[in-house]
Structure formats: structure tokens, C-alpha cells
Amino acid sequence: MKPKLPAVIDYLDFRSFLKEWFRCKKEIQPGYSMRTFAAIPALAISSTSYMTNLLKGTRNLTQRQRLQFITALKLDGTEAEYFDFLVQFNQAKTIEEKNYFFSHLSKYRGSQAKILLEKQHDFFSKWHHSVIYNYLGLGKADASPARIAKHLAEDLSAAEVQESLDLLLSMGLIKKTANGFAVTDRHLASQKVFKGQVAKEYHREFMRLASAALDKYGPERRQFNVLAFSISDKGFATVKQRIDAFIQEVREIIDRDQDMNQVNVLNIQLFPGARIP
Numbered sequence: 001m002k003p004k005l006p007a008v009i010d011y012l013d014f015r016s017f018l019k020e021w022f023r024c025k026k027e028i029q030p031g032y033s034m035r036t037f038a039a040i041p042a043l044a045i046s047s048t049s050y051m052t053n054l055l056k057g058t059r060n061l062t063q064r065q066r067l068q069f070i071t072a073l074k075l076d077g078t079e080a081e082y083f084d085f086l087v088q089f090n091q092a093k094t095i096e097e098k099n100y101f102f103s104h105l106s107k108y109r110g111s112q113a114k115i116l117l118e119k120q121h122d123f124f125s126k127w128h129h130s131v132i133y134n135y136l137g138l139g140k141a142d143a144s145p146a147r148i149a150k151h152l153a154e155d156l157s158a159a160e161v162q163e164s165l166d167l168l169l170s171m172g173l174i175k176k177t178a179n180g181f182a183v184t185d186r187h188l189a190s191q192k193v194f195k196g197q198v199a200k201e202y203h204r205e206f207m208r209l210a211s212a213a214l215d216k217y218g219p220e221r222r223q224f225n226v227l228a229f230s231i232s233d234k235g236f237a238t239v240k241q242r243i244d245a246f247i248q249e250v251r252e253i254i255d256r257d258q259d260m261n262q263v264n265v266l267n268i269q270l271f272p273g274a275r276i277p
Contacts, residue, residue, distance in 0.1 A: 003027050008079050009111045014086045015055050040072045060091045082108055119171050127205035128156055132164045134263045136174055136181045143180025210267045
């Protein structure tokens, strides 16, 4: 049985879709190649290296070319719309742009974006999913759910840890190895767009852990500071900017760090205490 052409709605990377499209097209129609595709009049491609550079990621599609590719690939209706948003999502240069296009992709029933977004909500619904993910990035992390549970800040059952492992595997955040699990290089496509009640519960869970840590750990294992202050609206905005800069600096320290042996949680809260109307 000859393979069917792939459905673009199953992809979160338009280049991966194109590569699979060409592979299947060649099986269906022997002799078909990227050169054959590039020769389609609607594309108006003059350079023979264009497709190679596009698939390598060194070249992007313009708005006009997106429409030309939709015609050449014979996509219509939902698939045409999805391809158009997918290209813009992959080529977006800012987090805001990526979030905007990802939100559109996630509206299509059965799309990989929708599936990932649903799993992302599951990921942020419980504190231990992100902690276990980071734990598995440690050099000597255990593989047994029961043994992993013993290393966590709060008591969890082996079944709860296994559920978390299954979720992380399905999201591509971890992979199985000969010795257990390893963190992959893949990240949530929309890790900064979760919001609403899911975000509130995520923060509440970690604030609850922080409260328990006051009694559970000594000063050498924790750092708690409270600063109540008066400030103007302009000064408040500046403080928020400095907090963002500090978080980025912490991320850079983490990226450079080696021989990690612990998972820590950093909570920073800034909220109103009083205000003159």
C-alpha cells in the first residue's frame, strides 16, 4: 500500500512537514524530487538551492511565498489556514509573536498545537511535574518512581510519579535511556503562554511549598526576605523591570552551572499592601 501524504495539522514545524511530504510524494510518484516541486510555475523559484536552504532553516517564506506553497501543495480549507499560521509561528522572532500564532494553531481540532496545549495545562496543574522534570536533569537521578518519590520535597506515591513520567514522555520533555530517563533539548512550544486559572493554581502550589519550607528547612537551606516599601507608579514599574532582569541573570547562572545535585524553587512575589486613590 502506497503511503498517504502527511496532514499538516499533525505538525508543529512546517519544515518537518515539508520533508515528510517530499518523502511520501517520492514513494507515491517515483522520480519526484524537490527540483520537480520547485519547477511548479506557481512557485516562481529561480534558484535550485532555494528548497535546500529553506529546509535547512537558512531561508524563510515571505507572505507571498506562503500562499504560493499552499497552492503548490494543494492545501485548502483548514489545512491551508493551518499551514499559513504554522509558517508564521516557526518564523516568529519574539515570544509575543510566537504566542499569538500558537494560540491560533491550538484552535484547530486534533492539531498538535491543541494536543500540546492540553498537555501543557496538565503539566502546570501540579507542582511535581516541573520538579520531577528538573530532577531528571541531575547527573545521578534515580529511574524508579518509588525512589524518585523519596527525593521530592513532599510525599508522593510511586503511581503519582509514574503519571508524571508518562506526561513528560508524551510531551517530549524527557526520553528513556538504558539507565532510566534523560531530559531532552525539546521545550514546550508555548511555555510562557499558560494563564488564567491554571497559572493561578501553579503559583499557589509553589507558594504553599514555600510556606512549608519555613518550618521544614533551616536558614542554610533557604532564603526568605520581606521588604515593605512606599513607591510611585513609575518606581513600581522600574522595580518590576529589575526583577525581570534578575530572573534572567539567574537563568544565565543556571545555564553555565555544572555538576548539579539539587532542584531548587525560587519564588518572588510583588503585590499591593496599600494605595492612595
